[in-house]
Every structure is written in C-alpha cells, then in structure tokens.
Amino acid sequence: MQTTFPQLLLKHAAERPAAPAMREKEYGIWQAHSWSDLARLVEQLAAGLQQAGLRRGEHMVVIGANRPRLYATVLAAQSLGAVPVPLYQDAVGAECVFPLNNAEIRFVMVEDQEQVDKLVEIRDRCTQISNIYYDDPRGLRKYSEPGLESLDALIESGKAFVARHPQWFAAEVAKVQPGDVAAMFFTSGTTGNPKGVVHTHSTLIDRATAGAEFDRLTHAEEVLAYLPLAWIGQNIFSYAQWLACGYVVNCPESAATVTIDLKEVGPTYYFAPPRVFEGLLTSVMIRMEDASALKRKMFEACMNIARRVGPARMNGEEVGVLDRIKYALGNVLVYGPLRNNLGFSRVRVAYTAGEAIGPDLFSFYRSIGINLKQLYGSTETAVFVCLQPDNQARADTVGVPIRGVEIKVADNGEIMVKSAGLLKEYYKNPAATAEVLTADGWYHTSDAGFLDAHGHLKIIDRVKDVGRIKGGPNDGAMFAPKYVENKLKFFPFIKEVVALGDGRDHACVMINIDFDAVGNWAERRNLPYAGYTDLAQKPEVYQLMKECVEKVNADLASDTLLAGSQVSRFLVLHKELDADDGELTRTNKVRRGFIADKYGVLVEALYAGKTEQYIETVVKFEDGRTGSVSATLKINDCKTFAPVKAAA
C-alpha cells in the first residue's frame, strides 16, 4: 500500500468522521476524540509548527506518555515532512543528550514539567534546541526559559493560519511521499552510543498492514496504549496499525491506573512483554491463596480441566464431549470471570515478545481461553517478521514468516531477514548500517536460530554467545548458554543460572536459588535453615535442583540440535548474583564471562570432577562497604539422556 500516515489520517477523517480515533480518561470518564477532531487538531498543530519554523526533513523530538495530543504532534510533524523522534520518557536528562545532538534537534514537544525540567537541565549541552512545547501547563507558569511555549499557544497560532489558508494542509500532506522518512527510533545500545533506526512511511505501513492482515484486524479493534512511544512495538501497535486499520487507541489515565483502565477498556488486541503476564498471574495466584476454601477448590478443579483441555481447544484440536462440557462449566465458573477481572474478556489477539516466556505461563493464558501468541521482530525490522498463527502457538517458537518476509539461516546459525519493512539506515552511521544490512538487502538479526519441521522459527541465543562443545561424546555439538539458562529459570525455584560449556567436553551450570520460593518450600517441609548460604547447600535443595536440571536435560534430548547442551554437573551458589558485585548488568542479565572469571575455582572444580569446593567471595553491601562470604559448595552430577532422533 503506497501511502503515508497523514494521508491515512485524512482518509479515516473523510470516511468515518464521527467514529472515535482515540479515547482518553479525563475526570474519571473516558472521553472520545473523533477522527475529524483529530484531523483538525493535526492541521492546526502542523500550521503552528510550520509558522514556528519547523522545516521539511528536520527531526523533532517527542517525549511523554501516551497522550492524544502527543500523537497528534507526531502526525503534524509527519504532515510537514519532518521526522518525529520519540524518546523514552523515563530516561534521565543525560541519556537524551546524544539523540538530541545526533539528530540536530531544534524542536521538542514534551508532556509536562518533568520533561521540561530535564531539557532545561541539559540545554547548555544541546544549544541548538530553540522551541520547547509542553502539553500540560501545570507547574510551568513561572518558567522563563526562552523558547518554552504551551501547546495551546501553538494550536492558537495554527488556528489563525488555517483560517487564512484553508487549502494549505491538504497540499502539504500531498507533498509527503511514501518513501520519505517517517520516524526514527533510538535503540538502547548496551555498548557505545544509541543508534537511530530510520524508517520510512512505506516500511512502517507495509509491516503494519502485513501484521493486520495476518490477524484480520479491523477498525473495530480496541487497543490500550500503555508502553513507551519510543519503543517501536508501541509505535506499531498503537500508531502504525492504528492508522492502517483505523481502530481506537485508548490512553490510560496514568501509569498507575493501567490495570484499572485495562479492565474498563477491555482491549481486543493486546501486547505485553512476558513479565507483565507473569505479574498478572502472580497477582491472581496470591488472591486465590487468600480466597475461601470453597473458591480455592473450585479454582483448582477448573484449572486442572483448563490445563488439560484448554490448549488443545485453542489449537483447534478435537476435544471429547465430556471435556467440552466440563470446560464450558469451568468457563462459566472460573475462566470467564478471571478473564474479565484481568481485562481480557474481549481479547481476540494478544502478543508477547521481548524475551523467552515460560511454557507454564504461556499455556496458563491459552488454557483460560486467551489467544496469547508470540512474535519475532526488532526495531530494525519494524517488528513483524514472524507471527504465530492462531492455532499454532507454542512456547518455544516464535511463529512463521508472514507476508513479505524471507528468512534464511547463515552458516554461523544467524537468522537473516529480508522484507519491505527493513530499516532504511542507521542515522549518520554508514559503518553500522553496512554491518547489519547487506548490499542485496538482507538484514543480520544477530540472533541464532532455525526453522523447525513445521516452518516455525525457533530462536536459540545471540549469535555471539553460541558456542561449541569440544571433545567428549558430543564433540562439535552446538552449545547455547542462554537457551539452557532460560529453560532452567522457568522453574520458580531458580532465580539465576550461569551455563558454561563453550570449548569444553560437556555443559555445567551454576545455579542461584530463588530465596523466597525455596525458603517457602523449605518451610512447608519443616526444613530448618539459617540463611541464604545454608539453605542453598541443603542436600534436599540439591535434590530439588537436580530434578529441575534433569527435566531440562530430558527436554533438551528431544531437540536434535541442542541435545549436546545437556547439563551433566551443577552446583548451587552460596550468594545471590548481584549487579553491585558486577555479576549482573543493571538490567539483570548475567555477565557470563565475568562470572566464569570470578568463580574460576568453581569452574575448575566442576570440570575436574570434584564433589565439593571451598570458595571465599568478596561482596559489596549497599552502603558501599565490603565483606566476604565463604562456603564449601557441593557439586552434584546429574543424568543426561541420549538424544531422541527426530521421527523423520
């Protein structure tokens, strides 16, 4: 579809002027903004911005939560052929300096005082900023910052211009071409400066439409816009697809009210990262534990049926008559009310992505009748690469390539993608662009994976982390540390795992128990313990861990490619891995190399076949003091399984 976002806006405003485009909760009541209202607002904003001097091709930063007037500003900038650059609203001032300077930003639109303060703080480092507009005037009356102006004032000046030039806007919109740059997203680089990912109208709209076709989205969908606009996923779900389909985007009242708003809106199309689904499930379970015995019994009985029947039902498989009746009863008594309580009564399509999701978590939602699926994509691919069809959702794959996507696996196992939705370039960074984008249009995802027998893509790990087993019976087998770690971490008793095995003859893991879960487990079995270190070294806990590891091994054995990654020895660490000690990154990812180095004696003991090892570790307390923890750690062997040969 060759069109642009402003053209889509005008199309909806012409076809369905009175239909709601966005809703925002104000004074406790959902207020709707129609497509024609929105188009008028965008026209006025565009006129105001043009009067203020925003030029074609120039970048404009937008910072704030999901508010209709911020969306309107993004549209207004695009109508003028300018490029909106959304930034994360919870980033600190210093993090905004690079993007602001990199994109030579003169115009900034922010939500409120919090963001204005941030800009004021860094303004001496971003001297080119000339105009700052704010949506919410609260607390800003006394600011005398040059160039600071309210959005209302901007709209007023736009109104005056529009009154004099009624034809101006349509002409301006017509000048914008599908191949023009539509938006830029900064990816949070773990090393070095963030990179600006440049997308055109056609890349974003192409992917948005392909995704919408795949799930048969219509203008009747309801979406809750609660994730940051600076994240491409949010941009696709509540901006690109919103304009492509013409559905309703609902803006929550505040970050604190999202769960309440979710229930009130009852979205039909929903996206959340796994940890949101995990949080919801935990809250349900906690509330169930506090419920009366009768309710608990009913819940358990119904969930047993759901676990057995639900996933099969969702996958469109044949289900026996008796089971169907039981499930229908459960639906009336438990699943229905539960879905309603979570705000998922009307969900037709729900997606999760971003990290691996536990199979139990995944099937819980599917078993109570929520069509939760996974997808694969990134900022550079405008999200939609692979999606799971409605009745083929599995926890360990990310779906099939959708329309317009070609996938191939490189020799090193890296997944390569070609589609009409690939990034145009990294902004002002041809070297980085050349690294990921080949001359013939393939994009390097830097994820390792493969297409399984059913054509579903399976992601294993980051390419740079994938190693090889050397020597022993599994010589040359692929070793994917994160894949093994994730599988173990899906057990509630395990908090962190470090998997080792690259260049060794077998894989070993070091485990961090989840103190709350294991502590609770120990209490229920009258198992006394003095503290973390003591609990971690209990033989009963080792037995528990051993069961977990062996379950994972059994699972890995059925995987031809990864059977060699089975874990043959493990130990439980005496202290929690901590970012303060440099063992985790600030986003709680294990720093494998650092840990292997720091706990070198343990690694040696694991591979030397010892049954225990003494270790002393320096720890940093939160107040900056240091101390040391020492313990003799036991090392256990565990069963591995012969690889199960695939049937065909």
Added chain:
Amino acid sequence: MTTTPEPVGAMQVQDAGPASPDRRRAAPPGGSALHEVKSVGVKIVGDVILDVNHISLRFGGVKALTDISFNVREHEIRSIIGPNGAGKSSMLNCINGVYTPQEGSITFRGQKFSHMSSRQVAEMGVARTFQNLALFKGMSVIDNIMTGRNLKIKSNLLLQALRIGPAEREEIQHREYVEGIIDFLEIQAYRKTPVGQLPYGLQKRVDLGRALAMEPQVLLLDEPMAGMNVEEKQDMCRFILDVNEEFGTTIVLIEHDMGVVMDISDRVVVLDYGKKIGDGEPEDVRNNPDVISAYLGTSH
C-alpha cells in the same frame, strides 16, 4: 524480539521539592499568552489577608501563646516553625476557630473578630489539614474528598438522599470539581480505594485534597510532611507549591523539616515557649541568633 520495552509503570515522580527552590523565585515569564490556559495567573504576593494581633492563649495556668502578632499576605506561603511545644498547632487552632484566645484578635480580609466557630471560619474560606489525619477510613478517596464540598452543597438532605432533580445535577458538578483535585494530586489509581488501605503518604494527600475541595482562600497545613520519607516529602512540596501557584491559595504551614521550610516559604514566623522570637524571610530567620539558640541551644 531484540528490543525490550522499558519497565511499565516506572514513570518517575517529578522532583520539584527542596532540591529546586530557585524556580519559584525566577523572574515572571515574559509572554502572557502562555498563561491564559487555566483560570489563575502568575502568583503575585498581595496585601495582608490575615492579621493576627496580640493573641494570648491560656489553658488554666499554662500559657500556650503569649502576645503573638504576625500577618499573612495574599498568595504567599507563610511558615510557622518552632521546637516541640512551642505553640504552633495552638496558633493554627486559634486561626481555625477551634480555640478561642483570651486576648487579642484576628482580622481576616479586614473583618475583625475575637470569637468565631470553626464552621464560620470554614465558610469564610479557610481550610486546614490535620497533623494526625482525620479522614473517614472506611470511605473511598472520592467520598472523603466529596465531604470537603459539604459547605458548597445547596440542595437539601431529602433531595440528595433520593438523588432527584437539582440534587443530581449538583452532585455531578461537585464530582467534576473533586475529579479535578484527584487529577491534580495524581491519585487517580486510588479513586475507589477505602482510605484506610492507603499508605500514610497517600492519606496525607487525600487530607490535602479534602481541604482543597473547599476552594479555600487560605489553607492551613499542620505538619503535612511529618512521618514521610524523602520522596514523599518531595511530592508533597511540589503539591504545596503547585496549589500556591495554580490556585493562588494562601498557605500557612507548620513544618519541622527546616530544609523544606527554608526552600518553599516566602516568610517564616518562629515561636518558642509560646512567644514569637523571629519573623521574616527564610534567610533572615536562619541567621537570627534567638532562633539559632532556640533550636541548637547556646552556652550561657
């Protein structure tokens, strides 16, 4: 998917507390078009609105206040400080009409009186919050704040009970005003939560919300930040400053946290053993030897 969204719900609370005192003292902004957005304009400290003349208050033989005089100007933030037992709350209670001083008078907007009931005071536009929260614990946040609209409700009890005719229209109007306050204090997520279930810092906010519901001209705040952690204090500071700026409300504040007082007050009165020992701008008060000795003690 390789991009991970930032944590949801981690939106930072704005920091506009004690850390940024300067911004209130910044020169008034140039462009006037900026400030037509909502009702009230830029804060300009006006004439004396409340004048306390030679107040003395005794409980039997105990002299709580002795010959206290000070005034409060319109739109200013006026703090009353002093060590424990200095008579700060007694002073507030005199203004509020809870206590009747034996001597002296209080002038409010040029009207002088020596005895007044707390209802009369409230009708004149003076609202207060309490040191030990006096909320209805079992009622929701909305209902608690609605009680602050009590004096503004005109329709009679019967009509209200039956929710008919003018009573319903009136209810909608008041509810709208209360929703404005809820939005202002950022407690949308707790609208329907019983107040007793909220943490202390939020209860304090609801208490402030109820006082604001009266649309007061003068707001008396009795230790609004007692028992709060630093973050809660910063939030409360911002709300006080915003009330002062957005609604132009005159604020009389009792507070123990010197950092807060010095940062947000326009003028400060210092009491010690029921006597006034200092009065002036924060800087003057800070350097006043009597004040230093009352707080830190001096060697004699």
